[in-house]
Every structure is written in C-alpha cells, then in structure tokens.
Amino acid sequence: xxxxxxxxxxKRFKKNVGExxxxxxxxGVLNMVIxxxxxxxxxxxxxxADQYPGIYAAVGIHPHHxxxxxxxxxxxxxxxxxxxxxxxxxxxxxxxxxxGMDRHVYEETVYEEYAVSTEFxxxxxxxxxxxxxxAIKYNKSLILHNREAKQDLLQLLREKWNPHLEHRAVFHxxxxxxxxLEFAQEHNMFIGVDxxxxxxxxxxxxxxxxxxxxxxxETDSPYILPEPLLSKKQYPNEPKNVVYVAExxxxxxxxxxxxxxxxxxxxxxxxxxxx
Ligand SMILES: [Zn+2]
Ligand SMILES: [Zn+2]
Numbered sequence: 001x002x003x004x005x006x007x008x009x010x011k012r013f014k015k016n017v018g019e020x021x022x023x024x025x026x027x028g029v030l031n032m033v034i035x036x037x038x039x040x041x042x043x044x045x046x047x048x049a050d051q052y053p054g055i056y057a058a059v060g061i062h063p064h065h066x067x068x069x070x071x072x073x074x075x076x077x078x079x080x081x082x083x084x085x086x087x088x089x090x091x092x093x094x095x096x097x098x099x100g101m102d103r104h105v106y107e108e109t110v111y112e113e114y115a116v117s118t119e120f121x122x123x124x125x126x127x128x129x130x131x132x133x134x135a136i137k138y139n140k141s142l143i144l145h146n147r148e149a150k151q152d153l154l155q156l157l158r159e160k161w162n163p164h165l166e167h168r169a170v171f172h173x174x175x176x177x178x179x180x181l182e183f184a185q186e187h188n189m190f191i192g193v194d195x196x197x198x199x200x201x202x203x204x205x206x207x208x209x210x211x212x213x214x215x216x217x218e219t220d221s222p223y224i225l226p227e228p229l230l231s232k233k234q235y236p237n238e239p240k241n242v243v244y245v246a247e248x249x250x251x252x253x254x255x256x257x258x259x260x261x262x263x264x265x266x267x268x269x270x271x272x273x274x275x
Contacts, residue, residue, distance in 0.1 A: 001246060001261055002031040002268030003239040005098070005143065005172050005192060005218035008055075009034050009044035012222040012236050020221075021052060024239040030054045031265065032239050033272060035098040035143050035172075037062035039083045049092035056272060058097035058143050059087040060131055063124045067111045070120060077123065081130045088138045094272040096135040097143025098172060099128055101156070104147040121149075125156055135169075136162045141272050142169040150175060154183055161187060167270055173220055176206030184214060190271050192218045195226030195237060198248045208252050216271055217245045217264045 003024070008017050024032065034049065035058040036042025042059035049057040061080050069077060087093055101124055103116050135142040142165055146153045165187070171180055172192035184191055191210050197203045207215070219226075222236030226244035229237070243257075250260045269275065 001027075001029045001217065001242055002265045003029050003219050003221075003242040004033050004170070004216045004268045004271065005035055005194075006032050006221040006239045007034065007037070007041070007223075008032070008048055008221065008239070009036065009041045010222060013238075017048065020238045020240075021055070027240040027243060028261075029239045029242055031268060031274075032056070033058055033095065033143075033268075035095070036060055037098060038065040038068070039080060042084060042087055046087055046090050046093055050090070055092075056094045056274070057090070057092050058095035058141075059084050059093050060097045060099040060143070061127055062098050062145060063100050063102040063128070063149075064106065064109070066124050066127050067114065067120065069123050069127075071111065077126055077130065081127065081134065084131065085134055085138075088134060088140060093140070094274070095141035095143050096131050097141075098145040099131040099143070100145035101125070101128060101149035101153040102145065102147045103149040103152070121152065125152065128153075128156060129160060132160045136164050139164065139273075140168075143172050144169060145172055146175060146180075148175075150177055150180055154179065157183065157187075165189075168273065170216060170271055172218060173224070174206075176200075176202045181206070181210060190214055190216045190267060192216050193245055193249060194218055194220050195224040195230075195241065195245055197252075198227040198244055199230070204248070204252055207249060212249075212253060212255070212260070212263050213267065215249065215264055216267050217242050217249070219245070
C-alpha cells in the first residue's frame with residue numbers, strides 16, 4: 001500500500017518514528033510521502049526520506065502556517081519560498097506540498113488571535129502561486145490542501161494551470177464537492193481519500209462517484225483516525241491504518257480490497273513520478 005500523505009515529520013512521532021515505520025512495513029505499507037507544512041517540518045521530511053527506502057518527502061508552506069508572515073518581521077514570502085526551493089534540489093523531495101488555501105478558523109492553533117482576514121487570504125494566494133511555480137520549474141508533483149476555500153483555490157488553479165501538472169497533482173483529503181471532482185477530471189488530477197471516509201456519509205457518497213483510477217489513499221497521520229480505531233480512541237493515527245481507507249473504498253465500489261490496493265498504489269506512483 002501507498003500512504004500518500006502522512007506527517008511522520010511532526011513532533012507527535014519524534015520519539016517513535018522508527019517503530020511507526022516498522023509497523024507500517026509489517027502491514028504492507030511500503031511507500032509513504034511525508035508532506036511539510038513549514039520550513040522546519042519540510043526539512044524533517046527530507047531527513048526521514050533520506051533515511052528510509054520507499055519514503056519520500058514533499059516540501060512546502062501550508063496555508064495555515066502562512067499566518068507567520070503576518071506576525072513576524074524576520075521572514076518574508078520570498079525568504080520562505082526560497083528555503084523551500086533549496087530543499088527541492090534533494091532527490092527524495094518528489095513534490096511541493098502541502099500548499100493551498102484554508103478559510104477554516106482553527107480553535108487549536110499556535111497562533112494568537114487567529115482570524116481569516118482579507119489580508120491573510122491574499123498572502124495565502126501569493127504563497128500558493130509562488131509554490132505552484134516551483135513545482136513547474138523543478139518538475140515536481142503538487143499536493144493541494146483545501147479547507148472551506150474551494151472557490152479561491154479553483155480560481156487560482158485555473159489561472160496558473162500548466163500541462164506539466166497533469167497526472168502530477170492531488171486534492172489531498174478532498175472535500176466532497178462536485179466542482180472539485182469536475183476540475184480534477186478535466187485536468188487529470190488525483191483525489192486523496194482519508195480515514196473520515198469510514199464514517200462520513202457525504203464523503204462516502206462522493207467517493208462512489210470518483211473513478212478508481214483517480215483515487216489515492218492517505219492517513220494524514222497523526223490526524224483523521226479511521227473507524228473502528230476512532231471509537232476505541234487509538235490515537236495517534238499512523239500509516240499502518242491506511243488499510244481501513246482501502247477497505248472502505250472496496251466496500252463503496254463493490255470490488256476487492258486487492259484491486260483497490262493495487263490500483264491506488266499504482267496511482268500513487270504515477271502522482272509522484274515514481275515510475
Ligand atoms: Zn491538509
Ligand atoms: Zn496534511
């Protein structure tokens with residue numbers, strides 16, 4: 001299996017990342033992509049990818065963390081993007097990500113007085129544009145995050161679209177909206193499915209409409225714990241649990257687990273240009 005989105009670079013896994021990777025291997029999760037969310041976690045993603053075969057890194061500034069630029073004078077959009085650009089020279093950095101747009105007002109955040117202002121959205125757009133340019137310039141894939149901001153994201157993608165991104169971009173943890181699916185179909189993008197598909201009826205109906213050749217599976221570890229682990233409160237989520245996502249897809253599409261595993265693994269390799 002291929003967990004195309006897991007944050008093994010986060011503090012949560014600092015003490016036991018080796019064990020978490022062993023458990024994933026035991027369950028047949030042999031490929032993983034670790035996306036960065038800022039400069040520090042992007043660096044850590046590359047460190048881990050360099051250390052383990054089958055593990056790859058994505059580097060990027062997440063729209064939530066673009067908030068730093070509003071609060072700090074010692075960094076600029078240019079300095080942040082240039083740090084990401086440096087990291088793209090690493091051979092195991094296969095993608096720019098996760099980048100995108102996010103209008104969700106987070107309650108649990110490291111940022112004081114967090115609010116989604118017009119200025120903040122403009123900075124998110126600016127960073128996203130610059131990072132899409134990097135993916136194109138360095139021939140890398142693109143992991144797109146969207147939360148409650150599909151109009152902003154789609155408008156910007158329409159303006160910035162480049163044929164290089166065909167088969168090389170994903171709506172990770174895709175919100176269940178027909179417009180996102182339509183855009184993905186028109187532009188040969190992939191749709192990322194997470195553990196919430198095991199209990200969220202809207203996502204289940206949505207995934208039934210997405211052809212298997214467009215789907216990749218992800219855990220977004222340490223977040224989005226799937227059922228039945230959620231009821232048992234078996235936190236944190238980790239890559240070995242991606243099998244619950246594959247099982248639910250098989251159930252929704254009336255097909256075998258084996259065919260979902262085979263196809264989503266192949267899709268993951270195409271998405272990240274892994275041959
Ligand atoms: Zn995300
Ligand atoms: Zn993520």
